[in-house]
Amino acid sequence: MNAQPTVLKATSSADFLAALPRLTGMRAPESLFLVLFEGSRTLGAARIDLPPLEQLERPGDEIEHWLLQITQIALKGDAVAVVVQTDHLLSKQPVSSPHGTLTGVLADVLHAAGASVHDALVVASDGWASFVGTNFPELHSLDEIQQSPLYDPDHVLLGVDEWRAQHPGRTAEDPNEITNMAAQMCASGSQENRS
Numbered sequence: 001m002n003a004q005p006t007v008l009k010a011t012s013s014a015d016f017l018a019a020l021p022r023l024t025g026m027r028a029p030e031s032l033f034l035v036l037f038e039g040s041r042t043l044g045a046a047r048i049d050l051p052p053l054e055q056l057e058r059p060g061d062e063i064e065h066w067l068l069q070i071t072q073i074a075l076k077g078d079a080v081a082v083v084v085q086t087d088h089l090l091s092k093q094p095v096s097s098p099h100g101t102l103t104g105v106l107a108d109v110l111h112a113a114g115a116s117v118h119d120a121l122v123v124a125s126d127g128w129a130s131f132v133g134t135n136f137p138e139l140h141s142l143d144e145i146q147q148s149p150l151y152d153p154d155h156v157l158l159g160v161d162e163w164r165a166q167h168p169g170r171t172a173e174d175p176n177e178i179t180n181m182a183a184q185m186c187a188s189g190s191q192e193n194r195s
Contacts, residue, residue, distance in 0.1 A: 013119055013130045014140070018148035020045075020083060027157040029087045032106075034070065036077030037118065043077055050084065056098035067106060071113045079116035082106060083123060090124035094137045099124060103131045 023045050024033060030050045036043040048070065055062050074080040084106075086099050094100040099122050107120035120131040128145065129137040145151060 012148075013121060013128075014144040015148045015150045016081065016119060017083065017121060017123060017128060017145045018151035021155055021157050022150075022152060025157065029085055031085050032070065033083040033085065034073055035081045035083070036074070037079040037081070038077060046073055050086065050099075051102075053088065053098060056102055063102075067109050070106060071109060071115070074110050074115045074117075075113060079118050080110065081118040081121070082110070083119075083121045085123045087125050089126045090122055090129060090139055091126070092139055094122060094127075094129035094139055095131075097122075097124075100129065100131070100137065103129075104137075107131050 020033065020035070021027070023035065023042060024047065026047070028047055032048045032050055034046045034048070036045070048066075050056075051063055051066055070082070074082075082103070084099050084103050088099060089097065090100060091097045095104060103120050103122045107117055110117050110120075117132055122129050122131070123142075123145075127139040127141055129139055131137050146153070
């Protein structure tokens with residue numbers, strides 16, 4: 001007997017951020033989460049380490065390679081949402097922070113590559129912001145996430161190392177393995193949707 005998946009309907013960016021921990025199962029600062037969609041349904045999520053702050057402040061080849069890797073994974077689904085999670089400050093003008101700049105550039109790169117981007121978000125220690133549909137993202141309070149009906153304060157989140165230990169075979173460091181895992185995630189999501 002197959003268990004019915006839990007359906008969470010996010011009607012705002014704050015709702016989506018409130019639901020993300022249940023989708024990923026982990027607390028992972030300094031991470032990028034890619035959530036792939038088939039239509040309005042999620043296929044799953046992938047987590048990738050953020051580049052170090054020094055690379056964000058002085059972009060070079062490493063950032064270009066990182067953006068390319070993200071783009072290859074994002075194009076595996078019909079659409080994608082990206083969430084940058086950091087313990088750094090976002091500031092009153094999110095677009096001027098290193099993580100805000102990265103998220104804005106990532107959204108532009110994904111659009112240019114032909115990806116449909118549902119949302120591109122940063123969650124920082126001082127608030128959150130969306131970088132889709134605006135040239136001037138606003139800093140929102142983290143309280144908006146916690147006040148969402150999709151927020152579950154009792155949901156237990158694992159650290160990255162704990163999550164890896166409990167999910168062997170579902171983590172990779174090699175870019176080719178990561179791309180293959182993304183393809184498998186999409187294939188299994190499509191099979192579930194056909195049943």
